[in-house]
Amino acid sequence: MTTLLIKNAYIVTMDDHQREIPDGGLFIRRGLIQKVGPMSELPATADEVLDLKGHIVLPGLVNTHHHFYQTLTRAVPAAQDANLFNWLKTLYPIWARLTPDDIFISTQTALAELALSGCTTASDHLYLFPNGSKLDDEIAAASEIGVRLQAARGSMSLGESQGGLPPDSVVDTEENILKDSQRLIERYHDAKPGAMTQIVLAPCSPFSVTTDLMKQSAKLARKYGVHLHTHLAETEDEEQFCIQKFGHRPVGYMQEVGWVGDDVWFAHAVWVNDEEIKVFAKHKCGVAHCPTSNMRLASGIAPIKEYRKAGVNVGLGVDGSASNDGSHLLAEVRNAMLVSRVKEGMTGYSLSNDPNRKLMTAREALYLGTRGGAAVIGRTDIGSLEAGKCADFFAVNLNQLGFAGMHDPVSAIVFGQPANVNYTVVNGKFVVKEGQLVTVDQGQLIEKHNKAAKRLLAG
Secondary structure: OOEEEEEEEEEEOOOOOOOEEEEEEEEEEOOEEEEEEEHHHOOOOOOEEEEOOOEEEEEOEEEOOOOHHHHHHOOOHHHOOOOHHHHHHHHHHHHOOOOHHHHHHHHHHHHHHHHHOOEEEEEEEEOOOHHHOOHHHHHHHHHHHOOEEEEEEEEOOOOHHHOOOOOHHHOOOHHHHHHHHHHHHHHHOOOOOOOOEEEEEEEOOOOOOOHHHHHHHHHHHHHHOOEEEEEEOOOHHHHHHHHHHHOOOHHHHHHHOOOOOOOEEEEEOOOOOHHHHHHHHHHOOEEEEOHHHHHHOOOOOOOHHHHHHHOOOEEEOOOOOOOOOOOOHHHHHHHHHHHHHHHHHHOOOOOOOOOOOOOOOHHHHHHHHHHHHHHHOOOOOOOOOOOOOEOOEEEEEOOOHHHOOOOOHHHHHHHOOOOOOOEEEEOOEEEEEOOEEOOOOHHHHHHHHHHHHHHHHHO
């Protein structure tokens, strides 16, 4: 199939003009959008024509932070009611039993879930490699699903014996980490527009890697022109850890090790002050906002309104599927909007007191999930529906019970309960069609995944 015509849909472009086209369509050739507009401006035919009357079509959602392997340890009883540090200590010994097959299966499960929620690009942070596991296992699995992958080569080098949080059994040497990071960049990283796979260097967190590894990873990433990613300022515990071990708050520590710049984005960034927000803005650092995970682990609420006001790029992440227990990016859009409103309420929101103070809207939340996410991971070829960009989009049929009575089609998919999408297209190719995955057998995947999950927990 060379050309694809989407017609009669409600198109939401998310471009600079924020166009919404009630009776519009897309004309796609060889994986790129050629034309977006009213039906009167589009070609009448194509190799494949899809009539999406009654559907809303938006740019593919961009997931800026995830841990695919954690789909195998969802709702583990001993970790259900723990905060971050205790949650990690409970799960590290289980994750130490992961195999290459587990990485492959969990990757496909997470990406299948994401695709069914409208996600077309996902950044995954894989930071432990037990029993011969490699990032290659994840990359191979993702290629079969057909979702774009920002494969973050994570790492942990600071074990308990050195004052870190993870047990020594799941950490590696700095020499091995840097050597493998270079190998992965040289083998897999594609810097061209439209890339399906890009490599990111991502030491796990201040409490699990050494200062030297942070510095060396930054040097290596900049030598090859790849991006950097890590967890930062997720909890108050982490703030105290950094002050005691490094003599800095988390953001100050990042400045100390050279981790500020437009090639860096941080997951969570909840515990920051006004001056640190200015640091992010000045150096153009991005933030992966993970509202569901932050609520699940009682970590706090990130200051998203303040970030955006300062000009900081913000995207959304579902985070690890054991700190969210789901991989539904439309649900994350909804929770981002709702938790922002909760935060406003906690600070005494009142239109009568300040008429210029506004609540986060559904469209703003969708922007975070599309254009915002693309900006955070440094991609200009995705995130909006406009000529020359990748043909990545999703469609939802609004003629469903959960949308009955909704008067605004755009807000409907945010204010309403999160729904699975009817179509997800990546690079002009269907990953989800008529509500069904087309690149993997969902039933077989669930069976394999559940078998692996039971084995992991059984020890």
